[in-house]
Amino acid sequence: MMSNFNPISPTKFKRYRKKFNHFVESSAKNFRENTTKTKKVLLIGAAVLSLSMPVGYYIHANALNEARNHLIQAEEALNQNKQGYVSKETTEAISRETADTAKIKEIWLHPQKIEKEAQALEALSKKAATESQSIEELLQQAQTLSTDKNISPTDKKLLESYQKQANSYQNFSDYKSKFEEEMFLVEAHNSRTEALNLAEETLKDKDLPKENRNELDKLVKSTKAAKKSDAIKDLANELTEKVSTAKLRIQEVKEARALKNAKDKAQENISTAEKLQASVYTEATDKTELQKLVKAVNQAKTSKAVEKANSDLATYLTGAKQRESKAAEQAAQKAEAKRQAEEKAAQEAARKAQN
CATH class of the missing domain: 1.20.120 (Four Helix Bundle (Hemerythrin (Met), subunit A))
Structure with a gap:
């Protein structure tokens, strides 16, 4: 005053x-x-x-x-x-x-x-x-960790215990260092849980190559056994990277199978196109276009590309078959008319010879 x-x-x-x-x-x-x-x-x-x-x-x-x-x-x-x-x-x-x-x-x-x-x-x-600002920042970090979907009930209770001490801690340096240490451990646990869940999901896939499966199995065991926060985080990061690599290998296996299936499915259309190309009743322009479309199917490198090329081939085959069939029918009609004319002429010649 x-x-x-x-x-x-x-x-x-x-x-x-x-x-x-x-x-x-x-x-x-x-x-x-x-x-x-x-x-x-x-x-x-x-x-x-x-x-x-x-x-x-x-x-x-x-x-x-x-x-x-x-x-x-x-x-x-x-x-x-x-x-x-x-x-x-x-x-x-x-x-x-x-x-x-x-x-x-x-x-x-x-x-x-x-x-x-x-x-x-x-x-x-x-x-x-x-002191107040530092502890407030720690409390915010702890709150974020507590809401992580991967946190365990034990870790959540541990963080709650430190959060409750914020209004009654004795020494700033001691409380802050222990709080940070525990949060780092909880963060490591959360990372490990996330990595293990990803690995478990990946290991269930039947298309995972054996080599990658063995590698993941071994790393999963090491990650589960780790105790210190630094080791846990390092192994969790490594496991996450290996899972990403394994998923790429799985995708490659699935794509190879899809590519084979797509090419097998395209064989029917390719055979039809080859028959049309060999037919004398197929127009020259159709033969050229069919050859181009068949080549596109054979040269496609992905299942999607094969499916697209096969679809284009199937669409063109519809018109080409109709034109080839029509040309064959017209040729047959001409041949029949010619045969009938020749037969009639022969009959007429035979009749005249008898007279």
């Missing part, structure tokens, strides 16, 4: 200065004529003292006010910062330091003591703010 203290104003200081100058001028003659040397010294000293006292008072009062304002600001900041997640040690240090703050604030003769108290409170305020 501030005292009712008002330092001398600049206006009053000027009036003091003016009075002093007038005093010096009006007394100079009297000093020279009627005053002994010793008295002159005493009178001049008294005059200087009458000026220096308000000046010194003004300087001292300003220093006192500045120190008190600084102390008040430091006290307000400390009161705010100590409300956070502050250790018991720091809270106790704050209580000890602020026990005599009110008395120090009322000191008149030594503003440097007030300033020293302000600096001490500032240091404690910064320490409290640092």
